[in-house]
Amino acid sequence: MPSTKMYxxxxxxxxxxxxxxxxxxxxxxxxxxxxxxxYLKQGKKWLAKKLQRLLVNSYYNILLAIKRIxxxxxxxxxGIDGKIIKTxxxxxxxxxxxxxxxxxxxxxxxxxxxxxxxxxxxxxxxPTIFDRTMQAIYKAAxxxxxxxxxxxxxxxxxxxxxxxDAIQNCYQMVCRRxxxxxxxxxxxxxxxxxxxHKWLLENIPINKKILKKWIKCGYVYRNKLFPxxxxxxxxxxxxxxxxxxxxxxxxxxxxxKFKSCKVNYTRYADDFIITGRSKELLEKxxxxxxxxxxxxxxxxxxxxxxxxxxxSKGFDFLGFNIRSxxxxxxxxxxxxxxxxxxxKIKKVIxxxxxxxxxxxxxxxxxxxxxxxxxxxxxxxKRIFTVLDHKIWLMLWKWAKRRHRNKNAKWIRQRYFEKxxxxxxxxxxxKNVLVEMAKIxxxxxxxxxxxxxxxxxxxxxxxxxxxxxxxxxxxxxxxxEDKN
Numbered sequence: 001m002p003s004t005k006m007y008x009x010x011x012x013x014x015x016x017x018x019x020x021x022x023x024x025x026x027x028x029x030x031x032x033x034x035x036x037x038x039y040l041k042q043g044k045k046w047l048a049k050k051l052q053r054l055l056v057n058s059y060y061n062i063l064l065a066i067k068r069i070x071x072x073x074x075x076x077x078x079g080i081d082g083k084i085i086k087t088x089x090x091x092x093x094x095x096x097x098x099x100x101x102x103x104x105x106x107x108x109x110x111x112x113x114x115x116x117x118x119x120x121x122x123x124x125x126x127p128t129i130f131d132r133t134m135q136a137i138y139k140a141a142x143x144x145x146x147x148x149x150x151x152x153x154x155x156x157x158x159x160x161x162x163x164x165d166a167i168q169n170c171y172q173m174v175c176r177r178x179x180x181x182x183x184x185x186x187x188x189x190x191x192x193x194x195x196x197h198k199w200l201l202e203n204i205p206i207n208k209k210i211l212k213k214w215i216k217c218g219y220v221y222r223n224k225l226f227p228x229x230x231x232x233x234x235x236x237x238x239x240x241x242x243x244x245x246x247x248x249x250x251x252x253x254x255x256x257k258f259k260s261c262k263v264n265y266t267r268y269a270d271d272f273i274i275t276g277r278s279k280e281l282l283e284k285x286x287x288x289x290x291x292x293x294x295x296x297x298x299x300x301x302x303x304x305x306x307x308x309x310x311x312s313k314g315f316d317f318l319g320f321n322i323r324s325x326x327x328x329x330x331x332x333x334x335x336x337x338x339x340x341x342x343x344k345i346k347k348v349i350x351x352x353x354x355x356x357x358x359x360x361x362x363x364x365x366x367x368x369x370x371x372x373x374x375x376x377x378x379x380x381k382r383i384f385t386v387l388d389h390k391i392w393l394m395l396w397k398w399a400k401r402r403h404r405n406k407n408a409k410w411i412r413q414r415y416f417e418k419x420x421x422x423x424x425x426x427x428x429x430k431n432v433l434v435e436m437a438k439i440x441x442x443x444x445x446x447x448x449x450x451x452x453x454x455x456x457x458x459x460x461x462x463x464x465x466x467x468x469x470x471x472x473x474x475x476x477x478x479x480e481d482k483n
Contacts, residue, residue, distance in 0.1 A: 196298030
């Protein structure tokens, strides 16, 4: 393990970086994080705060933060300083700079815009590599507290949780006959851009001076500096934790106020679902409670996206559609997402009219496999079959266009082969197109709502859960949600 005095050594920094024992570093950082949760459970908040400071100044945590930032795809995107870190030598030098740093002042964010599905653009603030690393350092110290105080049915931007957990919880909220059948689909208007700075400074348990610098640093757009009066940088690695901590607590309030009204709650990032036994209950009692909660954080509901619907009409959430069909609730891929993946596959094929067959298969397979795996835990088999047929028609058209003077038999023999019971499979000697309908449909087992990856009481549970997801085709491990 290299020390901070490594610069006096004649050993090249690249060699020192390659000899770092990363598993040992992760374990050391994780041990401090679990101790933070341990002291929180014992009511010793002052000891937890002391460990936070220890972790922020830990050289192990600094190295791990740099590695995480550099392994991210965004590491190739510079901030306003235009700098990116390419070599291990530069990474090790930055670790030393952070370790001996006495005063820290973040630079303004670089403002960019990315397109949204509705045609609008989402603003993102890109911090510099150095600022991203500093955020990752503080994130490691803040995450155990965030997990400890989090709502049980919050699933977005949290360790060991996924959209599949959120969707499974939504299904469990409405699948039984005696469940509530009315659904409030909540969406917060400009969530990241409108958080109250006052609330963040009073409630986020990290160094207040550093926090204030991050949320007040402003952004640069077209060479002009713009100050900010609200919000947290959407694009920073620590921003999702700020958002989660600001929105946590709503589930507790709802459970206390509507304990006997069959009101249930699920949240993923800034989107949430609340079920109730009647439309009036959700409209006149639950919605005002939500609005009051958000108001204290400088937020408000989006009127155009916040809807109240009956389960018989169904609702879309995270790309899934949950709907009751003659009393039976089914979860399927949302229609707009089916159209989106169809358009994406069509675009790949149209943009590669002259590409070799094997290369086209290599471009299509990740799209087909990725989309299929995302929906492999819901009722998707029929949709998978329909998509396979549409893809086959696109590829047949692609093949015919390449050989206008050849008949159908020649094209079939040139590009398609028989595999098992399938007559026309788009394949070469080395590559074969993934058949979406062959992806197995397996029900997802939802994570326990009180499971905390930094709580040693759940260490065995997460170990079994990890083994289950790796070997679920061969193992029979009981992981059912008991909450």
